[in-house]
Amino acid sequence: MKFAPFLLPILAAAASQEDSFNYPQRLTHSALTNANNGNDILLSALSQDGLVSITSIPNFSTLKQTVLRHFASCLVDRDAAQGQKSVVFQDGTTRRSFAFATEDIASAMKDLPSTSSCEAFASSLVPFRAAVDAVVEAFARRLSAEMGSSLTQPLLTGARQDEGPSSWNTVVEVVKAGEYLDHFHSYQKLDDREDKTIDFHVDQGLFLAFTPGTMLDSSSQGVAGLSDGFSVRDLSGREYELMFDEGDDLVFMLGDGVNQ
Secondary structure, three states, X not given: OEEOOOOHHHHHHHHOOOHHHOOOOEEEHXXXXXXXXXXXXXXXXXXXXXXXXXXXXXXXXXXHHHHHHHHHHHHHHHHHHHOOOOEEOOOOOEEEEEEEEHHHHHHHHHOOOOOHHHHHHHHHHHHHHHHHHHHHHHHHHHHHHHHHHHOOOOOEEEEEOOOEEEEEOOHHXXXXXXXXXXXXXXXXXOOOOOOOOOOOOOOOOOEEEEOOOEEEOOOOOOEEEEOOOOEEEXXXXXXXXXXXXXXXXXXXXXXXXXXX
């Protein structure tokens, strides 16, 4: 597939905004979905950092805490039942992951053991993913509306398997036609080494939607607060840590797909 370079100016602008990398640009869910607001509020936010945090999503904080709490326990159960599937990084951090393409979710869920934690995770995952999908659609719809006639036509060309050549003209069409990849990660570190867990890298895709990391109490599995250590590097090589807070529900970050 080939992407027209319609978001490259946003990436270039992001690299020049040194002071704004401490805190993400924020946009309320109501502002994102307000069709009567004709201002380019989403483009303005993305032009600061290349990412934007959507806040005040109805009931999202509860959904997020519930699904992440059960997820961490479920993967411990999975490793105990099926053998260790975790990855240990050089700094001693253990990562357990659960990943799938949207079309493969049924098969992925069958691989989880029938424990109370995994059953609770599977149950809480349904409303959580529905909430994320709704915000992703709103994000794409808003971005399409704000960019309007400035988008190259067609925006994307490619070929679907067994369907032949296809083309898409708006961000909404691209998002609806694209493949969705879901990744859930649990990190556990038992020592005080200060090394980086994962080095800087660029993720694939047109954009990513993620929730800021949450710390869990190992004894009660209750939410103990947000994790830190999410850093970015701009085109000049300068590095910044982004400071999220409890109000940051879902963060959208441009991916390497905008350069394709």
